[in-house]
Amino acid sequence: MTTLATAAPPVRFGDLVAAEWIKMRSLRSTAWTLSLSTLFVLGSAAAASLADRQHLAGTALESPDFLCFDAFPPAGYVTLMLVAGSIGAITMVSEYGSGLIRTTTVAVPARREVVLAKAATVATVWAVVGVVVSLASLLLSQAILSGSDAGVPITHPGVGRALLAAVLVAPVCALIGLGLGVLVRHSAAAVLATCFSLLILPMLFAPTNQWSADVNQLMVVSAWRRLVQTWGQLPGDPIQGATVTESWAVLLVWPLVTLALALLVIRRRDV
Template sequence: MTTLTVAPPARFGDLIAAEWIKLRSLRSTAWTLMLTTVFVVGSAAVAALADVRNLAGGAAGRAWPDGFMPFDAYPPAGYLTLMLVAGSAGALTVVSEYGTGLVRTTTVAVPARGSVVLAKAVVTGVVWTVAGAVISTGSFLVAQAVLDGEGVGVSITHPGVARALVASALLAPVCGVVGVGLGVLIRQSAMTMVTNAFLLLMLPMLFSTSSRWSADVNHVTLFAAWKRLVQNWGDSPDNLEYTATVPGAVAVFVLWPLVAVVLAVLAVRRRDV
């Protein structure tokens, strides 16, 4: 008589280790992180140099009342790129398994598909948190080094800097986890990438903040929330636009990845990862 031995269920720590091995075994992972870091930090240097030229020419530049120039250290162009790359990388951790057929092996080895999704989200979040922290800190230090030449640089303890630094560091993991959720929900590479780009980059541009209803839609996007957390000024009597609140922007940062992961976990209960 043959005795069947049932393998014990995989522990969550084992799933995280497996996802980490998958991620670090790809050469593209290291190259993506390195090139993204260089590009985003470089964009901060370019933005700061542009203001240095303005200041040297006698223009006011973008010197805000308290002296901190947030969009020199954290230029929108650079961080839009970071959002796109992080979101796409997160999505690829899922859709690449469909392309190679590895998803069949994964679901056979780990029937608890929701745990697999959570492990992917955790690994993606941790990797991009580290990368985001390096990029955010590097952007600030490089920009301030350039601005110091005109005497308008500030220290990392200056009011408004800490919130901008943390928000910019967390933008990458938030977008990465959202990408994981989109990958699980859509599963097709092309459509996932298009949806990722639309939600993270294009949607905020479609709605202005000049009217209440349009501003409400704009404020629930990740890019608008990030801009509000980075800027160090609030509403003013002369401002005709509706401005998001800081607590509201924080809520957006929390809810986007949370909703994406919850929907992904619910979806895989009825189908493969």
């Protein structure tokens, strides 16, 4: 009697996400990277808050708006963006470098689903990090500043928006890095492309005149700065800044475009 082999059930998307999570958590460097990034951002927030608290000692505070920025210091968050983007890029290109991508594509020929599973896993992990870091840095900075009666409550206008932007910027950068990793497929080049897009490119368009400022405002770091800036446009500033809606659009478009390009290219390339 001939026994017919039973076809294996199709791989579900949830299975792909679970496999990607196992790959990520099995690396010791993942926990170390996430922990050190969190501590660095919190240290930056504490340092900025302590500096402002000392500066404000014995002075009357007219407006607390700028003090909310202490919870989201550029030094800490730009570093977080670069780390998230680099990890996102390495998540993809490491499989090309090790040759594991061949095993992956044999097990799951649907390459686009693999990329989407990686994107879902990376975005979720960095979103959790974003929630922890943003809430902790806000609470820490306001605890320090409250000693000088300069704390800004979470109900203050613009603080909720700043908090949400601080949560989302890490997964946004991780997805950008992942997309660039698919496009470049070389570890060093992918990380370099990610860092160039997130940090160096905005520096090439300093907001010294309107056209340069318009290009600068299309960058992720500039959009993040606008969203965490609770005081809006300063009166008398000759350079027209981006609106809140435009800044949200920038944070949305960058990962969507890079992922769309990645999904388009992944089907046209050999592994």
